[in-house]
Amino acid sequence: MFRATTATIHTLCMLALAGCQPSSDGRDHGQMQLDACVAEACTTLNLDGYGMRDYNAVAGLAHVTSLMVSYTDFADLSELAAMSQLRELHMGMTEVTDLDGLAAFPNLEVLHAQYLEPQSFAPVAGLARLRELAVGSAGLDDLSFVAQMPALHRLLVVNSVQGLDLSPLAGHPGLRALDLRASDGMDLRPLLTLPNLQEVALSRIGEDIDPTQAQVVAQLRARGVSVDLDAIVVPVC
Template identity: 30%
Template sequence: MVEQTVRAIAEAIAAGAPGGWTQAELHATAGRGGSSTTGGYLPRPSGFHRGVAAPHQQLMQLAEALGQDRGWEPVSMEFRCLPSGEYRFTAFHDAVTRVSGGMNGFEAVLDADVRLPQPGLDQPASTAAPAGDPELAAARFRAYLERRAAILGHPEELPPPATAADIAEAESRLGCRLPADLRALYEIADGDGVGYDHRYLFEGCAWLPLKSLVAEHEDEQETRPWYGWDLEWDAVVFDATPRDTVRRCGDHPGWLRFATPEDGNYLAVDTAPARAGRPGQVIWTGRDHNDGPGYVADSVTSLLGHYLDLLDQGAYDKRGDYIALREPAREHAPQEYIGGGVPEEVAPSLQAVHINDVPGPVDLTPLSAARGLRRLHLNRATTADLAPVRGLPVESLRAGLTGGDLTPLAGHPHLASLDLATIAPADLTPLRTVPRLRGLDLSAADIADVSVLTGLTGLRYLALDRRQWSALLDGAGAPPALAAARLTDTDATLDEALAWAARLGLDTAGPFRTGGSWRP
């Protein structure tokens, strides 16, 4: 069945080829309910990623068959076809996969259990007392319900209170106590849903019953999202506003999700705030907050006071039997800049700067005013001097360097990832003193001595081209703690990638290969 399906896909690739084609390739990863593809025809008349159809159903059939036979889930595949009719198919499990999007080549995962640490885990903890007041919270909540009832013309049906035993069991499973003001609300009602009908009391969010709060917490600890090394190696988690109130994490065990707009986002109470935060503060987390949580209020008590103020101001809409509060527009200090040069006025609140398509070297000196800058990316742009980066808390740096001097980065206390391009040989020695450096892409750099990389004992991710990898592996060898790597050459084949990954220590024995001719 596998050979027949492979041939059918090869025939379809050839049938869809443009005139004058010399080669076609299709790379796919399939399994776990989905497939992704990239590839195209040579020569590239209208872009390499256009023209090859993505046969989802057939790819899933291949993945299922190979999964049953080899135990692979998902499966990495490569088709190569020629106008002569010859085709070649190679498959392996997803430890070696083709990368696409803004990246090229193949990625090898050497240790599937490694995850990069979140910066918020090292932030100093708050020593402040909670801002919430359980008695005041309960009084405000009852007043909130009374005013809503007056607007609607009837009281809203809510479930009965959680019992003391319910709360004790929930806290035992959570491993911590609920903030006292949130606990006081559960002593009034166990959420705001009766059956599947919620009242959406918290900012358009369904207030979860205790059982669901606990289940969300346990599920999140078990299925914390990881988006793959191609996305995570240079990821940055930004500060909330105000700064240092919430830990810089995509998620944290101390965040208890108690309400949701049912779109993958959540209001949570924070039981492990950062230095300037308060225990029990309310934050946003979830699907749209992987790059950093959002601060809402110092407590549930304060949030309820805010809701009462909105009702007093008439800042709400009555929609049938529901009330939607109208949050006032807030002026937020700019946190990200994207442009064709350094901004004329550098806001101190900037945490990310993307400088794009600048023909000459960019002077980074004005960015010294961005005291909280975490990400600095020069895309198709260069600089002659990295010295201004020395005094900034930049964690992710992408830069084209007209020279090769990395001395300004020596000992940088925050730098975690570096994507470097150079036109002159770069001495990597200063990187040995960067304590948090975890990821490097040097595929566009001229490296004076690749053996320096072997001494980067904390490096987890490394991207090089085949020439650089050969020099490194033929000499001193790969960095000892490497968990993922990328072979960046666009024309690399899966077979070449498997041989490269084997040199890195990955067991690449037993790939599936077949081939033939689609011509009768």
């Protein structure tokens, strides 16, 4: 799951965020990472917090199957379109607003696209092999695209509109793990219809769960689902 469960909330949040944020080396460090990856023919290229002056330089690395560009100025998926081999793409907290370019990555199994403000998350539904997805934006008010992704196993919703409607998840055959970090006001009853659900995390730190949600939590636990009501909200790169 996308969570940690200890009492040191503030410390963990600050450390995790520091690990994602740019350092003083900035793009020069990103170039160093790229150069090292080329020399080693690496499969994972981590540019989180650093970025590149020209992301087209990354696109030619056919040996890279996992790319991380979170917390950078990356903005245009077309610059990476040649990387159809990618299995993981981490691009949270970037400047990407158009997700239509995801069609260039049919082999993706993991996509982290949280803290974005895209025109729509609908293009994500075209990723037939996706197993793990992190999404979230201030305007996220529709999860209907998830219903079109039966192979999805893990879903993280970082932030969304108040009381996000979970009904599009009802009966989803693949979901095993859910992390709902904006759980306030959500009707959790659709979770009771998920046949393979194993884990749920709700970020309700310092709050009393309302009676309706408490009843759903009790029913989930009675089915053997692990429900964490004290999930620590940490940045996801």
